[in-house]
Amino acid sequence: MTGWAGTSGWAGTSKQTTMADAVGELVRDGDTVAIEGFTHLICFAAGHEIIRQRKRDLTLARMTPDVIYDQMIGAGVARKLIFSWLGNPGVGSLHAVRRRIEQADPEPLEIEEYSHFGMVCRYVAGASNLPFFPIRSYYESDIPSVNPNIKPMTSPYDDGTEVYVVPPLRPDVTIVHAQRATVTGDTQIWGLLGCQKEAAFAAERVIVVCEEVVDEAVIRRDPNRTLIPGVVVDAVVEQPFACHPSYAQGYYDRDNAFYLDWERISKDPEALERWLEEWVHGLEGHAEYVARMGERWEGLRAGERLSGEVNYGDYS
Numbered sequence: 001m002t003g004w005a006g007t008s009g010w011a012g013t014s015k016q017t018t019m020a021d022a023v024g025e026l027v028r029d030g031d032t033v034a035i036e037g038f039t040h041l042i043c044f045a046a047g048h049e050i051i052r053q054r055k056r057d058l059t060l061a062r063m064t065p066d067v068i069y070d071q072m073i074g075a076g077v078a079r080k081l082i083f084s085w086l087g088n089p090g091v092g093s094l095h096a097v098r099r100r101i102e103q104a105d106p107e108p109l110e111i112e113e114y115s116h117f118g119m120v121c122r123y124v125a126g127a128s129n130l131p132f133f134p135i136r137s138y139y140e141s142d143i144p145s146v147n148p149n150i151k152p153m154t155s156p157y158d159d160g161t162e163v164y165v166v167p168p169l170r171p172d173v174t175i176v177h178a179q180r181a182t183v184t185g186d187t188q189i190w191g192l193l194g195c196q197k198e199a200a201f202a203a204e205r206v207i208v209v210c211e212e213v214v215d216e217a218v219i220r221r222d223p224n225r226t227l228i229p230g231v232v233v234d235a236v237v238e239q240p241f242a243c244h245p246s247y248a249q250g251y252y253d254r255d256n257a258f259y260l261d262w263e264r265i266s267k268d269p270e271a272l273e274r275w276l277e278e279w280v281h282g283l284e285g286h287a288e289y290v291a292r293m294g295e296r297w298e299g300l301r302a303g304e305r306l307s308g309e310v311n312y313g314d315y316s
Contacts, residue, residue: 012184013184014183014184014236015183015184015185015230015233015234015235015236016183016213016235016236016237016238017235017236017237018237018285019045019046019049019209019237019239019242019285019286020049020052020053020285021235022207022234022235022237023046023049023050023053023055023207024053025235026173026205026207026234026235027050027053027055027058027173027207028055028172029055029056029057029058030056030057030058031055031058031059031171031172031173032058032059032060032061032082032169032170032171032172032173033050033058033059033060033061033171033172033173033174033175034060034061034062034123034169034171034173034174034175034199034203035047035060035062035068035069035174035175035176036062036063036174036175036176036194036195036196036199037176037177037194037196037243037246038063038064038192038193038194038195039089039192039194039246040191040192040243040246040247040248040249040254041176041177041178041179041189041191041192041194041196041243041246041248041249042066042068042177042243042246043068043175043176043177043209043242043243044067044068044071044242044243044244044245044246045209045239045241045242045243045244045286045289046175046177046207046209046237046242047068047069047071047072048071048279048280048286048289049285049286050072050077051071051072051075051077051276051280051281052280052281052283052285054077055077056076056077057078057079058072058077058078058079058080059078059079059080059081059082060072060073060077060078060080060081060082060083061081061082061083061119061169061171062082062083062119063083063084063116063119063120063194063195064083064084064085064086064089064116064194065081065083065086065094065097066086066087066088066089066094067088067094067245067258067259067262067266068246069081069083069086069094069097070088070094070095070096070097070262070266071096071272071276071280073094073096073097073100073109074096074097074266074269074272074276075276075280076106078109079109079110080109080110080111080112081097081109081110081111081112082111082112082114082119082169083111083112083113083114083119084113084114084115084116084118084119085116088259088262088263088266089259090256090259091259091260091262091263092263093263094266095263095266095267096266096269096272097109099269105269112147112149113143113146113147114143114147114150114166115137115138115141115143117135117137118135118137118138118143118150118166119169119195120195120198121133121134121135121166122166122167122168122169123169123195123198123199123202124198124202125166125167125168125169125202126168126169126170126171126198126201126202126203127197127198127199127200127201127202129168130168131167131168132151132153132165132166132167132168133165133166133168134153134155134163134164134165135163135164135165135166136163136164138150138164139162139163139164144164149166149167150164150165150166151164151165152164152165153165168202169202170202170203170204171199171202171203171204172203172204172205173203173204173205173206173207174196174199174200174202174203174205174206174207175206175207175209176189176196176199176200176206176207176208176209176228177208177209177210177211177242177243177248178196178208178209178210178211178227178228179210179211179212179248179249179250179251180210180211180212180213180214180218180219181208181210181213181214181233181236182213182214182215182216182219182230182236183213183236184216184230184233184236185206185208185228185229185230185231185232185233185234185236186216186219186226186228186229186230187208187210187226187227187228187229187230187233188219188222188225188226188227189225189227189228190225190249190250190307191249191250192249193227196227196228197227197228200228200232200233201228201232203232205234206228206232206233206234206235207233207234207235207237208228208233208235208236208237209237209238209239209242210236210237210238210239211238211239211240211241211242211248211251212238212240213236213238223312239286240290241286241290241293241297242286244258244289244290244293244300245258245259245262247300247302249302250302250305251302252297252300252301252302253299253300253301253302254300255296255300279292
């Protein structure tokens with residue numbers, strides 16, 4: 001981990017390290033771990049490294065758990081899931097998750113369910129150091145009946161309007177993927193945004209994984225894309241193609257065929273175990289995963305659609 005400041009580094013010190021070292025140092029058994037990213041920028045490579053290092057008893061949090069959490073839960077890393085919608089997007093169910101919930105196979109999985117906005121509000125409360133966050137959208141919803149953490153509250157400011165409140169979510173570790181970051185952790189994202197910023201600010205420790213590490217001058221040329229400042233980041237990992245089969249806007253496309261394949265794989269526990277052995281445990285790291293994909297990458301290349309430039313002015 002030469003040059004890596006870890007959790008004790010100054011803002012100007014390089015925090016760049018490897019995925020194996022970041023996960024090994026910052027993700028601990030029993031932690032609450034959030035891997036956030038909405039539709040794209042979902043860091044499968046970080047989830048695979050957590051599986052590879054055989055972390056255990058994790059509470060996994062995610063606004064929309066999909067295939068990566070099915071893989072992690074199927075691999076036995078988690079005891080609990082905090083979530084909103086879950087599924088294999090555009091395909092169907094997460095079968096490893098369903099086996100744990102419905103059949104306790106191979107063991108039970110504790111669940112805590114919210115709406116999408118409920119999860120966002122929990123992160124906002126955690127990031128803002130608030131004891132709760134009010135939300136209107138649970139009115140006439142069934143979710144509070146299955147989640148006692150969603151509580152009714154009467155507004156103290158008007159004629160007795162009733163809202164619901166959700167508790168703060170403060171992950172031990174948040175992992176986000178980004179298009180680019182500096183070695184000190186200033187992180188830029190474009191395209192669809194989820195709740196990466198809120199989840200990062202709410203967390204005790206933050207790992208940023210990016211397609212490329214860039215010079216500070218690149219970040220300064222386009223500062224409004226900086227979603228997460230380096231001051232809250234503990235580790236920076238440069239890991240191209242780390243989102244596969246998800247995508248990174250401007251770098252590579254979504255591998256729709258993989259999501260279709262996962263439906264078949266995840267239905268069969270033995271097939272899932274074989275997949276984990278071949279594509280996770282049997283590899284040293286994500287670089288080998290990328291190499292094994294071979295020519296499949298050619299069909300996932302992103303086209304080019306450049307964003308315009310603006311003049312920030314030079315007043316020096």
